[in-house]
Amino acid sequence: MEAIARSVPVGVVGAGTMGAGIAQVAAVAGHEVRVYDAADGAAAAAVETIFAHLARAVDKGRLLQEEAEDAATRLRAVGTLEDLAGCGLVVEAVVEDLEVKRALFAGLEAVCGPDAVLATNTSSLSVDAVAESLAAPARVAGLHFFNPAPLLPLVEVVSGARTDDGVADLLVATAAAWGKTPVRAASTPGFIVNRVARPYYGEAFRLLEAGSVDAATVDALLRESGGFRMGPFELADLIGHDVNLAVSRSVWEAFGRDPRFTPSVLQERLVADGRLGRKTGGGIYGGDDAPRPAPSTAEPVASGPTAWASSGGFDPSTPGWRAGNGDVELRLTDGRTAAQHTGGGPSTVVLVDLALDRAAVRLGIAAPEHAPKEHVEAAIGFLQGLGHAVTVLPDTPGLVVARTVATLAAAAADAVDSGVATAEDVDTAMRLGVNYPRGPYEWGSALGWQWVAGVLDALAAAEDPGRYRVSPQLRRRALEAGGRRDDPDVAGYDDLARRASEAMWAADAASQALGMTVEQVSLGTAMVRMRVRPDMVNGHGVCHGGLIFALADSAFAVACNTHNRRTVAQGGDITFLAPAHEGDDLLAVANERYRSGRTGVCDVTVYRDGATIAEFRGRSREIPGTLVPDEEET
Incomplete structure (x- = not known):
């Protein structure tokens, strides 16, 4: 043409x-x-x-x-x-x-x-x-x-x-x-740029509203570590908070008030107070003549004599590396907190925020709240010795840059999956329209969609399951990208998952006695069905809660065993949202919270005619042995 x-x-x-x-x-x-x-x-x-x-x-x-x-x-x-x-x-x-x-x-x-x-x-x-x-x-x-x-x-x-x-x-x-x-x-609402860019502002305001990190530190990390031209608060002050908020509200309303696009209460307050940014002489920051607050930066720490060893090469721009000195281990954040990584020890895990590249000027880190001071200082000294300015952050899920990039990548993937634009056009639009250092879809592919989904899963568990929900398409991307041996074709693994689940189910007499049937199985997922019989209801005509728990637990068990590794439950929690009655057809859908490998943590939703009646979270651990011979490994 x-x-x-x-x-x-x-x-x-x-x-x-x-x-x-x-x-x-x-x-x-x-x-x-x-x-x-x-x-x-x-x-x-x-x-x-x-x-x-x-x-x-x-x-x-x-x-x-x-x-x-x-x-x-x-x-x-x-x-x-x-x-x-x-x-x-x-x-x-x-x-x-x-x-x-x-x-x-x-x-x-x-x-x-x-x-x-x-x-x-x-x-x-x-x-x-x-x-x-x-x-x-x-x-x-x-x-x-x-x-x-x-x-x-x-x-x-x-x-x-x-x-x-x-x-x-x-x-x-x-x-x-x-x-x-x-x-x-x-x-569609926001087209490409105004839709995909919402998390850049939304996550920054969320951190500020929670009192987790100050505005100057957020901006500095996203500039000096993330490689963005301007931090989100600087940019919102420049655009005008009235304009920025209007776009956020428009997209939010157009998507039926989807929690992923919920506007910031703090930004609404700024607009109501007339603090619109540079054009009114002040917004998040003061006017052009006002001194800009300095970001939080750790004081210099002398590196100790202890030698540090690394696995995968220290590179804060990509998952998969570790560095440690015996007492302290550095890892790239995957969304979980440092306390979750550290668990009961013996070493202290200090998380490093995502960076644009290994030569980033500034790096954010987080340690468990009660970590020994000398362990935190050892991590600071090691990174300062490599030439980085270090910002010590609270132990919050996803830290600053990682949560921002993960939510941007998810928004880009959602735009592609929804038919808004091609991945190439999404990345081109974000690089040229808002000067992002890298297209967010490209960033998601480079970091790994399993890493993106893992960060969102951690944020959903800690903060807001609606805002950080992982779409089915993104979940599938994560499974395909993170398949064993990095094989993008997981069909063979789904076949192994089916055979493993059949072997497990054949020995599960209790679930079979309750009339449960396995409807669908794939790697890390399972669907189990049960019809409520007359002998399953109590004197009020309501299905016993323990039996709904048993249904959810069975789906959880099948999903955990799809990796063909024997597992046992460590715990499970259930929330009942609505009752079930005699004759109801119940379906439990289990999805493993997926990162770069098996997690043993599953979310299970129990449905009745499409309506949610219970939500279950199960945790398991692996024990020695497999359920069936693994042809991929023989």
Whole structure:
């Protein structure tokens, strides 16, 4: 598909900062550009502003003098919507109000030719909703530029359900001809960037609200360890908390108030108090003249004489390494706390936060709350000796950078799985649209989806199961990526899981006596069914809770034994949410909390006709022996 010819006029409706920027881009690309705004004088003022911006671009060497002069001759303000007749493309950049946009597009449809493409620069509204009342919605698409439009390369080309494929192709080609990098997106809440970027702000505010880490330290870690251009609080102050919060609320509402996108109460308070960031002289931080607080940094510690040994090579940018001196062991965080890793000893496990690369300027670490001071200082001294500034963090799940990157990677995977965009376009959008050091989908692939799922599992267990839930597609990715011997084809392992479970079940007379049947088995998962018989109910006609526990425990046992390793239960907890009665068909679904290998921790949900009636968490440990011969190892 070819781009719109340079001889075809382009219309821009809306003479604000974004509209003026889009008009400048189109004029520099060689089009006659007509700028319209309903406010008297606004279009003329915008054109004058563009002239000034063109002159500045010449001064900075971005444009030649003759290029700027030619672009200026192609720009003109028009006084009525009818003056846009004859434009082959009209881009709308008015206020983010659905009814205003609908009325505008109805007017454009009336004055523009049938072959004209109508594009909206909306950042959060549905393209389908904007085009809903038009006679020809197929010619409407999103053309979402990022501010400042003349400088930022990214453009999201957004297709609604009724957008013609040829229209989207034309806009992709045109954006590329204008010197931009287009990515394709489906018209879903937030498109790519505003959807995938939510955790970058959300996790930072969550840490601040909990009192876990101060704002300056969060920003420093994500800059100096994570490699992000700006920390989330710095960036929100720059964007404006009112704008940032509006996007968060829009995405949250559009997703039915999904807890993954819940806006920050603290940010709502900032907006209510008028502390919007730089434009009001203060937000998270004070105004431009106010001194910026320093991040938390450990004082220098002399390295002791003890030798440190490493397994896998010390590299805080990737899972799988360990370093220790006998008393202290360093590990990359996997979402669990240092106290969970340390357990009963004998050595103290000190967790290291994720870093962009092994040469990161700053590293965050966390130790168990009551770890010996000399153990913490030994870890600090070792890392300082390697040239890192060290920030000692509270022992919180996922620390700072790891939880941020894991939730960003999960959001990217969810966008890909939902058909919003390809993985390549998601990564391109996040690198170019918000200057991420690496695409979040690429980051998830590099770190391992099992690591991503493990961090989310730990956060779900410690903080909020709804916010940090692992989607079925991400869970499957984790299982495939983390299969034994890194084999991406787990079909053979699922067959082994089935054979192991059959061997275990054949010896489980108690579960069979209760009428339970194994419905489905795969590596780390199991489904077990039971119908409530008359002899299973009490005097109130309700199924005995112990029998529901037994059903959940049986599913838990099957899931734990799918690795063909004998296991025994260490503990189990159940919460009853609703009763079951005679004749009810109950289904227990067990999923192992998966990291880079077996965990022995399973979540089990018991359903009745699709409704949850009980939730169970079981913990097991491995004992010697296998259930069936493992053909993969013979």
